[in-house]
Structures are given as C-alpha cells and as structure tokens.
Amino acid sequence: MRRETGTPRPDWERTIAGQGLVFGTPARYASGKARPYWDESVHYVLPMDEVLSLEADVELLHSMCLEAVDHVVLTERYAEFGLPEWVGPHIAESWRRRDPHVYGRFDLRYDGRGPAKLLEYNADTPTSLLEAAVVQWHWKTTVHPDDDQWNSLHEQLVERWSAVAGQLPANELHFTWSGADPTGEDHLTTSYLQETAAEAGLDTVGLAIEEIGWDPLLTRFVDLEQAPMNTVVKLYPWEWVIDEEFGRHAVESLPQTLWLEPLWKMLLSNKALLGILWENYPGHPNLLPAFNDQPGLLTEYVRKPKLGREGSNVDIVAPGYETATGGVYGSEGYVYQAFDPLPEFDGYRPALGAWIVGDSAAGLGIRETAGLVTDDGAAFVPHRIPES
Known part of the structure; x- marks a missing residue:
C-alpha cells in the first residue's frame, strides 16, 4: 500500500457534481486551511494480494460481529450498551426474526505490513457511500483505465435489494433522511440507496423522516399521502429514534412497519461491541484490545463514547x-481501545472504510486526515489496484 499524487482532472468539480456529489463540507489540510472533501490530487495504491486479504478479513469480522449479536441477545447484556431497558426484548425479537439487513462499513487501521485492525463498525447509518461506489469508480476509469478498484458496491446493492425483497412486507419502500442535516450528505446517501433499490425493481418513495406520520386509529406509520408505510429505509440512528416521541411506536410496531437497517443493528453500531468482540476473541489478529467502561490492563488507549x-x-x-x-x-458510557495510531503517509493518516453488502465484502473508501482522529475534517481520496 502506498500514497501517490496526481493532477486533478480539468473541471473535476463539475464532473463529481454531475455524478451526485453535491454536499460541500470542506476537509482540512495539516495547516488548518480548507481542503476539498473529494481530493483526487492524491490516491492510494493497493496491490491485489492485499485487497484479497482485506476482503477475507472483512467477511471474517462481519461473521464475528453477528456471533457477538447472538451472544448479547442470549445473555441480555443490553445495559452494557447504554440502552434503555425497554428496548432489549425488541432487539431480541428483531434478531430472532432475522429482520433483513442491507449494508455497513468497517473502519480499519491498515498499513500494508500487518493484518487490518477493526476500529469500529458503522452498521446502522454508514455514509460516504456514493463517493465509494460511484465517484471514485468514474475517477479510476478516466484517469487509470487499465487498473482495477476494490469496488462492486453498486452491483452488490442492487443484488441485495433483489435478495431481501421477498422478506419485505410489500414491494414499496420509503427512503428517509433528516431535514436537520445541514450538509445534505444524508439526503444524498439515501437518494443513492433509493436509486439502487429502484434498479432492483422495487417501488420507492422519498421523504424526510420529519414528514412521517403516525395514525393512532390504524396504529401504524403513514406517509404524506396518508398511505401506510410498510418498509422504511432510514439514515437516522436507532439511538436517536428511541429518544424521539415516535420512537416507541417505531420499535413496538415492528414488524408491521419494517425499518432498515434493522433494530438488532443497534448492537453493531455501538462501540460497546468492541469490548464484546475482544472478550469473545481475545488476541484475534484483526482486533485491538478493548474493554467496556474501564481501561482494564491498558496503559495507552483511546477512550471513545x-x-x-x-x-x-x-x-x-x-x-x-x-x-x-x-x-x-x-453519558451512555465509554469503550477503552488500545492505542494503535493510524499509519502516516506523507504527513496524513488514512482510515480504510471497508464496505459489506449483505454478508459479502463489497468495496473500499479511504478518508485521510492530518490528525490522529478521523473526524469531519477528513478528506475522501480514491484508490486503485495496479494492473498486474
């Protein structure tokens, strides 16, 4: 794995806007000055053997995470996740029903010299999807047409919608985002997901989550046309949902109105998962030592809410x-994870976002920052696999 520089395409801003990347929160250079969020003046090069190894790691981690959900449900360790007591039985019901899931993103530490290490699992509301699936693919085909890319996201999403269609209450899906998001990133991501579902032959409707209504007579959710909502695809965290006025309705009316991602993913999108994984798989090469609510034996660590x-x-x-x-x-508590700083390339530190669709590895997106914490100042940079 290495970092390379290159000349951005002429009129690249118009090009990526035409591909749908229209939200504009700038990233930051090491100097603190504004940096384009999409930055194609640099990219990462990964040889195919490393990509194949990463794919295997991602699918293994995903299977370990599913086993962790089963463990938490069996042992009822919901309090360790900072969740209210009333939600636990509903998470268990969602898991036992096998409410369908669509996609997620693992954030990994990787330097090309050792196995990937799990930093966290964005299993409920992962973003940077359009950048990974579409925008960097077009960059690759234009700038490096003979090379490859770890990227079957679009095709796998379409296939996944087809695969789960039979598990949904109806053929119509409502795709929602929060109008409170000032960047527009959530709307953009949901609109792209809606496009992939439509390509799979499903009927789709888009609306802001604030526009969803609750009909107390029918005791079910309705859209702006007062039509019943059978399946809702949300980009709104479950932990926020259960704190809202309609949160109990959303949980207690399952599976009459089915929500994607499903309720059981509350456990995977919660960083307490890291402590459970380390407890279940101590010393695993793809994990960093992690403990919930106290640092254990760690003397150097990252404390994350x-x-x-x-x-x-x-x-x-x-x-x-x-x-x-x-x-x-x-306020919900912390997880303590062993400190293993992201590797440094030319003064910047990349975090690898490895995508999973269904239960299969599907692609890679890279965000890099000058600091130790990958935050909203990180830039998205593309990658390629050189022709062998």
Whole structure:
C-alpha cells in the first residue's frame, strides 16, 4: 500500500457534481486551511494480494460481529450498551426474526505490513457511500483505465435489494433522511440507496423522516399521502429514534412497519461491541484490545463514547499523543481501545472504510486526515489496484 499524487482532472468539480456529489463540507489540510472533501490530487495504491486479504478479513469480522449479536441477545447484556431497558426484548425479537439487513462499513487501521485492525463498525447509518461506489469508480476509469478498484458496491446493492425483497412486507419502500442535516450528505446517501433499490425493481418513495406520520386509529406509520408505510429505509440512528416521541411506536410496531437497517443493528453500531468482540476473541489478529467502561490492563488507549459520531468526545491517552476532542456524547458510557495510531503517509493518516453488502465484502473508501482522529475534517481520496 502506498500514497501517490496526481493532477486533478480539468473541471473535476463539475464532473463529481454531475455524478451526485453535491454536499460541500470542506476537509482540512495539516495547516488548518480548507481542503476539498473529494481530493483526487492524491490516491492510494493497493496491490491485489492485499485487497484479497482485506476482503477475507472483512467477511471474517462481519461473521464475528453477528456471533457477538447472538451472544448479547442470549445473555441480555443490553445495559452494557447504554440502552434503555425497554428496548432489549425488541432487539431480541428483531434478531430472532432475522429482520433483513442491507449494508455497513468497517473502519480499519491498515498499513500494508500487518493484518487490518477493526476500529469500529458503522452498521446502522454508514455514509460516504456514493463517493465509494460511484465517484471514485468514474475517477479510476478516466484517469487509470487499465487498473482495477476494490469496488462492486453498486452491483452488490442492487443484488441485495433483489435478495431481501421477498422478506419485505410489500414491494414499496420509503427512503428517509433528516431535514436537520445541514450538509445534505444524508439526503444524498439515501437518494443513492433509493436509486439502487429502484434498479432492483422495487417501488420507492422519498421523504424526510420529519414528514412521517403516525395514525393512532390504524396504529401504524403513514406517509404524506396518508398511505401506510410498510418498509422504511432510514439514515437516522436507532439511538436517536428511541429518544424521539415516535420512537416507541417505531420499535413496538415492528414488524408491521419494517425499518432498515434493522433494530438488532443497534448492537453493531455501538462501540460497546468492541469490548464484546475482544472478550469473545481475545488476541484475534484483526482486533485491538478493548474493554467496556474501564481501561482494564491498558496503559495507552483511546477512550471513545459508545454512541459517538464523527470523532467527537474522543480522548487519546498515550505519551506524546495526548488528544481530546469535543462533542455532546459520553453519558451512555465509554469503550477503552488500545492505542494503535493510524499509519502516516506523507504527513496524513488514512482510515480504510471497508464496505459489506449483505454478508459479502463489497468495496473500499479511504478518508485521510492530518490528525490522529478521523473526524469531519477528513478528506475522501480514491484508490486503485495496479494492473498486474
């Protein structure tokens, strides 16, 4: 694995906007100056043998995570995840029904010299999907047409919708996003997911999650036309849903209205998963030592809030690396993960976002930052696999 520089395509801004990448929160250079969020002046090169190894690691990690869900449900360890007591039985029912799941993204530490290490699993509301599936693919075909890319995301998403269609209450899906998202990233991601479902032959409707209604007479969710909503694809975290006024309705009306990602993924998108995994698979080469609610034997660690997002409220405790980020998370508790800094390439640190669709590895997106924490100042950069 290596980092290379190159000349951006002429008029690249118009090109990526035409491919749908229209939200514009700038990233940051090491100097603190604004950096384009999509930055094709650099890219990463991964040889095929490393990609094949990463694919195997991702699918193994995913299977380990599913086993962790089964373990938590069997032992009823929901309090360790900072979840209210009333939600636990509904998570168990969702898991035992095998409510269908579609996709997720593993964030990995990887330097090409050893096995990938799991940092966290974005299993409920993963973003940077369009960049990984579409925008970097077009960059690759234009700039490096003879090379390959770890990227079957679009095809696998279409196939996944076809595969789960028979498990859904109806052929119509409502795709929702929050109108409170100032960047528009959630709307963009949901619209792309809606496109892949439509390509699979499903009927799709888009609306903001704030526009979903609850009919107390029918005791079910309805859309703006007062039509019953059978399946809702959301990009709104389950932990936020259950704190909303309609949250109990969303949970207790399952599976009359089915939500994707499913309720059981609350356990996978929660960083308490890291402590469970280390407990179940101590010493595993794809894991970093991690403990819930206390650092255990760790003397150098990263303290992460169990429900934290975008690098908020992260503390790094290690000589010479002490870091603390602000935010609003932490009341739910913390996980303590061994500190293993992201590798440095030309002064920047890449975090690999490895995608899973269904139960299969599907692609890679890379975000890099000058700091130790991958936060909302990270830039998305493409990758390629050189022709062998």
